[in-house]
Amino acid sequence: MDRSERARPSKETPGEREASANFIRDIIVQDIQSNKNRGRVATRFPPEPNGYLHIGHAKAFCLNFGMAEEFNGTCNLRLDDTNPSKEEVEYVESIKQDIRWMGFDWEDRLYYASDYFDKLYEYAVQLIKAGKAYVCCLPPDKVSEYRGVFGRPGTDSPYRNRPIEENLRLFEAMRRGELAEGSHVLRAKIDMASPNMNMRDPTVYRILKVPHHRTGDKWCIYPMYDFAHCLSDSIEGITHSLCSIEFEDHRPLYDWFLDQLEVPCHPQQIEFARLNLSYTVLSKRYLQQLIDEGFVTGWYDPRMPTLSGMRRRGYTPDAIKTFMERIGIAKKEGVVDVSLLEYILREQLNLTSPRVMAVLDPIKIVIDNYPEGQSEEFDAPYHPDDPSMGSRKVPFSRVIYIERDDFREQPPKKWFRLAPGREIRLRYACLIKFVNAVKDAKTGEIVEIHCTWDPESRGGNAPDGRKVQGTSHWVSAAHAISAEVRLYDRLFNKPHPMSLKDGSKFTDHINPESLKTMTNCKLEPSLKGAPKGARYQFERLGYFCVDSLDSTEQHLVFNRTISLRDSWEKIEKAIKT
RNA sequence: UCGGGAGUCGUUCAAGGGUAGGACGUCGGUCUUUGGAACCGAUAACGGUGGUUCGAAUCCACCCUCCCGAGCCA
Numbered sequence: 001m002d003r004s005e006r007a008r009p010s011k012e013t014p015g016e017r018e019a020s021a022n023f024i025r026d027i028i029v030q031d032i033q034s035n036k037n038r039g040r041v042a043t044r045f046p047p048e049p050n051g052y053l054h055i056g057h058a059k060a061f062c063l064n065f066g067m068a069e070e071f072n073g074t075c076n077l078r079l080d081d082t083n084p085s086k087e088e089v090e091y092v093e094s095i096k097q098d099i100r101w102m103g104f105d106w107e108d109r110l111y112y113a114s115d116y117f118d119k120l121y122e123y124a125v126q127l128i129k130a131g132k133a134y135v136c137c138l139p140p141d142k143v144s145e146y147r148g149v150f151g152r153p154g155t156d157s158p159y160r161n162r163p164i165e166e167n168l169r170l171f172e173a174m175r176r177g178e179l180a181e182g183s184h185v186l187r188a189k190i191d192m193a194s195p196n197m198n199m200r201d202p203t204v205y206r207i208l209k210v211p212h213h214r215t216g217d218k219w220c221i222y223p224m225y226d227f228a229h230c231l232s233d234s235i236e237g238i239t240h241s242l243c244s245i246e247f248e249d250h251r252p253l254y255d256w257f258l259d260q261l262e263v264p265c266h267p268q269q270i271e272f273a274r275l276n277l278s279y280t281v282l283s284k285r286y287l288q289q290l291i292d293e294g295f296v297t298g299w300y301d302p303r304m305p306t307l308s309g310m311r312r313r314g315y316t317p318d319a320i321k322t323f324m325e326r327i328g329i330a331k332k333e334g335v336v337d338v339s340l341l342e343y344i345l346r347e348q349l350n351l352t353s354p355r356v357m358a359v360l361d362p363i364k365i366v367i368d369n370y371p372e373g374q375s376e377e378f379d380a381p382y383h384p385d386d387p388s389m390g391s392r393k394v395p396f397s398r399v400i401y402i403e404r405d406d407f408r409e410q411p412p413k414k415w416f417r418l419a420p421g422r423e424i425r426l427r428y429a430c431l432i433k434f435v436n437a438v439k440d441a442k443t444g445e446i447v448e449i450h451c452t453w454d455p456e457s458r459g460g461n462a463p464d465g466r467k468v469q470g471t472s473h474w475v476s477a478a479h480a481i482s483a484e485v486r487l488y489d490r491l492f493n494k495p496h497p498m499s500l501k502d503g504s505k506f507t508d509h510i511n512p513e514s515l516k517t518m519t520n521c522k523l524e525p526s527l528k529g530a531p532k533g534a535r536y537q538f539e540r541l542g543y544f545c546v547d548s549l550d551s552t553e554q555h556l557v558f559n560r561t562i563s564l565r566d567s568w569e570k571i572e573k574a575i576k577t
Numbered sequence: 578u579c580g581g582g583a584g585u586c587g588u589u590c591a592a593g594g595g596u597a598g599g600a601c602g603u604c605g606g607u608c609u610u611u612g613g614a615a616c617c618g619a620u621a622a623c624g625g626u627g628g629u630u631c632g633a634a635u636c637c638a639c640c641c642u643c644c645c646g647a648g649c650c651a
Contacts, residue, residue: 021591048651083650140649147647151579154647185649195580197647206649225651246645249581271582273644278588326600328590330583333644337588340601350614385614416612425610460610471610540611568612 022329024063024270028071028240037239037265041073044238045099046080046113046229049091049213051284052299052306053098055320055341059275062324064242065104076236077106081114082228084212092213094299098307102317109236113228114214116235120223121175123231123261124186124204128167132260133204134160135170136187143185146192147200153193154200160189174207177220181207188227190256198253202226230254234263241267244274245331275327276335278495280305281506286498295510296491300549302559303491303514313488314535314545314561316352319345335496345562349535349543354382354389357427357473358538358558359522360485362401364448364477368435370398375476378459380428392526396429399477401522403540406472407449409437414571416470418449424470427539431457431468473539480522483556485544487516521558529553540564 032039043064047057061075068075077099081087099106127133136159138146148154162170171186173179186205194200204227209220230253233241241254248271258266276282281290282305290296290304299306302313310320323344327336357380375397382389402418411419418424423433435450456463460471491514497506527536535545542563551557 046651050651080651086650143649144647149578149647182649187649197580200647203649208649222649224649229651245582247651249646251581273583326590330590332583332589334589337601340589343601346613355611355613384609384611414612427610429610468610470612473611537611537613540613542613564611564613566612571612 023331024240024242024272024329025067025070027268027270028067031239031268032071040237040239041068041071042076042237042239043068043073043242044076044078044111044233044236046078046232047095048080048083048086049088049095050083050086051091051288052094052308054282054284054287054304054306055277055310056275056282056305058102058307058320059324059327060242060244061099061102061104062321063272063329065099066324067240067242073239074109075104075106076109076111076238078111078113078232078236080225080229080232081112081212081214082222082225083208084210084222085208087213089213094308098311101307101311102320111232111236112214113223113232114212116228116232117215117219117223119235120228120231123263124171124223124227125168126261127188127204127257128171128186129164130260131164131189133186133188134162134167135174135184136160136201137184140182143203147197148192150195150197156192157187157201160192160201171205174205174221175219177209179207181209183207186221188253188257190253196249196252198226198250199256202253226250226253227257230257230267230269231261231263233267234258234265237265238267239265241269243269243271245271245333246274247271271331272329273331273333276333277305277341278335278338279490279492279497280338281492281498286506290491290507293507295507302486302488302547305491312548313559314349314543315345316348316535319348322348338490342562346543346565349537349561351386353535353537353543355380355384355537355539356382356392356527357394357475357524358483358485358527358541358544359401359403359473359475359480360487360518360538360541361404362475362520362522363404363407363446365400365402365432365474366448366450367398367400367432367453368450369452372398374398375478378429394428394524394526395476395479396426397476397478400426400474401477401480402426402472402474406470407437407446409446412572413575417472418451418470422470423468424472425457425460425468426474427471428460429458429474430454430460431462471540473541475522475524477522479525481525481528481556483521483523483527483558485518485521485558485560486547487518487560489514489516523556527556530556535561537564 045061045064065075136157138157146155174184185203187201188204190199192200203224205221205223208222211217251269254269300308300312323341375395377393377395379391380394381391407418420434423431425431430453432451432453437446437449440447492509493511494509497509530546532546532548538544543561544558547557547559
């Protein structure tokens with residue numbers, strides 16, 4: 001292809017995501033140029049409804065919906081429900097909700113593989129009539145044994161050359177429920193000597209006497225993935241069937257079925273590497289295990305990499321989409337550093353979150369020279385770099401709270417915050433100067449700190465131009481509202497919890513601090529009535545959102561989406577070592 | 578053992594017979610009423626060995642490493 005014709009990254013305008021080149025886009029561009037499929041692009045996202053969608057699925061559907069959008073095509077949502085023993089309606093609903101939340105629309109193209117059960121049955125009959133499939137009576141362990149091992153050909157089933165009429169009769173008996181589960185299967189007659197195990201007479205239909213969440217008990221035989229998937233794609237007129245790398249050696253089988261049968265079209269299967277993320281696990285099975293063993297509260301726990309967990313945590317769909325574009329699409333399998341996701345999240349939240357003040361672990365400050373019973377208000381902008389977000393009034397009075405962590409009796413080097421003898425700024429308010437700290441006689445714990453303020457410094461600066469190094473966020477005690485704040489962190493403390501060489505289980509590496517609940521938090525009064533899901537930056541702390549499940553008007557609950565970058569933490573570590 | 582796939586900065590994605598580029602990370606700096614943000618700079622890579630060529634990361638050969646595959650799961 002001429003280089004100038006190649007899909008290039010779109011011009012970068014502020015706030016717009018950049019489209020990066022990827023090999024799938026290149027293929028689609030070529031296909032359009034050669035007028036393959038008459039220039040049409042049709043993709044689909046085919047999740048199995050046996051669990052909640054996670055960020056790995058998001059990579060797949062962002063690609064499928066994204067390509068369709070970009071090339072004026074369509075993307076279908078198809079629930080791949082061919083195994084009723086594992087699938088549930090709850091999952092179907094969550095899948096739809098999560099995709100919608102991410103901003104994609106399948107319009108009227110919501111399909112189920114089970115929509116095609118009648119057609120698939122007919123295709124199977126067609127295959128039998130063509131002498132390309134047979135009913136095998138080998139029990140499961142024998143089927144496996146006959147299939148053989150890598151490097152050596154398998155053995156033909158003794159039922160392989162059954163007459164077509166008998167196959168037809170037995171398949172019909174399977175369908176009618178006359179045969180026991182496990183006793184018979186329909187198999188494609190391909191090649192028991194193929195080096196590709198998928199081609200050694202794969203199972204096409206099995207008996208499963210299980211009701212289906214959509215077809216009820218109409219069927220007791222169900223098609224296998226390889227058969228159902230390629231045909232569903234063809235029935236829907238899919239042009240590009242994008243799937244993950246582990247299906248690469250299923251492609252010959254995908255193509256084989258479509259070649260044997262009279263089908264509407266023959267989509268092209270293209271494989272790409274699935275997403276892996278550091279400090280997390282991305283597999284339904286392991287996520288289910290985290291739930292079952294009580295490490296998290298459910299699929300929607302804010303620490304889970306599920307879309308419902310991330311939504312509750314405060315992630316934005318846009319951050320996830322931008323992440324997908326930045327990591328790109330390739331065939332190489334790898335692990336993306338979660339810090340890139342976090343960077344993009346902060347990048348977006350920084351632009352869009354109103355700033356407010358919240359003290360999570362309060363310590364009382366008494367302003368000795370501020371009159372008792374008096375108060376005043378300071379004007380505080382909602383965003384320091386975006387005046388269009390406006391401002392609010394923050395009340396100030398004699399007793400306020402600051403963060404316990406913002407005071408040190410014996411400050412280390414490079415400490416900018418409050419300490420004996422120091423003067424600091426209260427954000428958007430004034431300068432205060434340390435007087436003394438009052439300790440509990442028994443425990444030695446500091447119960448309150450006395451300071452004086454400089455009334456001339458209203459707004460935050462002294463007219464004499466003197467500078468202070470530190471600025472603290474604060475809340476007026478008399479005006480504060482109480483709340484619970486849940487501090488979430490990475491779920492694992494190892495970058496690759498799934499591949500430790502020491503023989504440990506991944507659950508051994510759960511971060512014990514992945515959730516820290518703060519119950520005595522003080523918020524500025526403007527936060528009263530904050531609606532579920534609302535996002536804020538708590539100044540100097542991080543990005544937080546109102547919990548969508550547990551927060552009530554009487555008892556506000558906030559989740560920490562992500563902390564602010566903390567360069568003091570780095571300095572502190574450097575000093576200690 | 579056989580088949581399939583993949584190897585480019587620490588990570589991820591590019592480019593590609595002619596100076597290997599971006600982003601994150603890391604390190605340093607500027608600025609700052611968030612130790613935030615922003616800005617500037619530095620860092621660092623073509624798995625190996627041969628061959629073809631004026632020139633190879635790119636083409637060829639061989640080798641090495643890693644991933645997937647023996648469900649009546651998807």
